[in-house]
Amino acid sequence: QDGSAVTAADVLTTVAIASELGTAGGYWQSITAEEGDAAGTVRLSASQALANLPTMLGSLPLLSATQFAGLSAAQIPDSDAAKLPQGTGPYRITSISSGGAGLARRADLLAADTASLSVAGTSVERIALYFFPDAASALLGWSASSLDQLVGLGIADARRGTAARGSTIQLGSTVFSGIATNLRPGSVLRDPRLRAGLAALLDPAAITTVFGGSVARTPVSPLSWGWTALPDAKSGVDYATGRFEAVKWKQGADGWSLPSGAAASLEILTLPALAHPVDAAVATQAAAAWTAFGIPTRVTELSPIDLTSRLASGAFQLAVLNVDVGIDVDLYPLLGSGAVLTGGNIAGIQLKDLDLLLNRARQPGDRATRTAALVALQKWLAETNYILPIRFRAVELLTSSRVTQVAPMLVDEPESYLRAVLSFRLATP
Structure with missing residues (x-):
């Protein structure tokens, strides 16, 4: 916005600063960036193929080489250059403080940019942003002022704001929540009919009603370009009973027993309820539903370290799991047979057919080819339930009735550290 052209130097400066900061788990430190042979181009190289490099580049904010010339990442926050942020967007920041900003x-x-800002002959000339230190202050401001939109509240606070004025809109997320199953040899849940039966007894809508979000069908976010609508999963006690009976489980007065005659029981792991109420609620609901069905199920709360240890060693039956799958979905790190040195993954499955679907879905190609590959993968996962799907987290946005002709958009959905590291380590040429 200072009138200078974007150059290769801006890209090199940005990558250098991201590398210095260790952004995305050190992702950018693994990349060498230099000017290309043609003017205005940049060449990137790495010691091995990086599956999500296009996605990472697309989500890396571009910094001005002129604005930050001679400054290290550590010096930028206190520099004069950072006092009034600049960018290439349609609005210029005119003031900023801890309490708000004006644009x-x-x-x-350019003419195209001007046209894109106009909707039905109108456009927004000025924007005022207000920053609140906590939810209570934000709700007070929402109730007492002419704020048009408020974002950042939890589901309970968003409902309080809706009661005061406006309505709640749920913006999508790529954080998937589900119940992972252990399918290693000896597991009682290896038959997909059993997992379909367990899933049929769950009520994900009750979880989203209390905690927000949208009901998930597979670990592919509705925000993804490759998401596809799938038939609703079958539910109910009668359907679950038929699934269990089909694999020779027997139902008696004291509950279900395995084909061997041993009494059936399950354990579901989760993080502590005090710090992770949604995870604990998912586990508690599942345990109650399965116990009522005749399979006694206990919930075990573990610290993050202990839970990770149990998952890594395969010493579990079921566990509540949260994964940021991103927009450009790559589920190989989660479900591929080569995800760890032992040749397994969190569920412990080793299937060439599944690996083939996972690899096809991550391979570069035109939109139609990639979409078809991801649709095929989603259909497979919906039928097999390696991870019993629960929900995708949502970002709650309050919007007043004064706002019209504006579609809410998720501005930023950064990839998690875990996914960045896994993508870097597991990519193949």
Whole structure:
């Protein structure tokens, strides 16, 4: 917005600062960036193929080499250059403080940019942002002022705001929650009919009603370009009973027994309820439903370290899991047979057919080819229930009735450290 052209130097400066900061778990430290042979181009190289490099580049904010010339990442926050942020967007920041910021529409935009800002002959000339220290202050401001939109609240606070004025809109997320199953040899849940029966007894809608979000069908977010609508999963006690009876489980007065005659029981692991109420609620609901069905199920709360240890060693039956799968979905780190040195994954499955679907879905190609591959993978996962799907987290946005002709959009959904590291380590040429 200072009128200078974007150059290769801006890209090199950005990558260098991201590397210095250790952004995305040190992802950018593994990349060498230099000017390309043609003017205005950059060449990136790494010691091995990086499956999600296009996605990472697309989500890395571009910094100005001119603005930050001679400054290290550690020096930037206290520099004069950072006092009033600049960018390439349609609005210029005119003021900023700990309490808010003002933005005004730029007058030097290209014709295409100007056209994209206009909706039905109208456009927003100025924007005021207000920053609140906590939810209570934000709700007070929402109730007592003419704020048009408020984002950052939890589901309970968002409902309080809705009662005061406006309505709640749920913006999507790529954080998937589900119940992982252990399918290693000897597991009682290896038959997919059993997992379909367990899933049929769950009520994900009750979880989203209390905690927000949307009901998940597979670990692919509705925000993804490759998401596809699938038939609703079958549910109910009668359906679950038929699934269990089909694999020779027997139901008696004291509950279900295995084909061997041993009494059936399950354990579901989760993080502590005090710090992770949603995870604990998922586990508690599942345990109650399965116990009522005749399979006694206990919930075991573990610290993150202990839970990780149990998952890594395969010493579990079921566990509540949260994974940021991203927009450009790559589920190989989660379900591929080569995810760890032992040749397994969190569920312990080793299937060439599944690996083939996972690899096809992550391979570069045109949109139609990649979409078809991801649709095929979603259908497979919906039928097999390696991870019993629960929900995708949502970002709650309050919007007043004064706002019209504006579609809410998720501005930023960064990839998790875990996914960045796994993608880096597991990518193949």
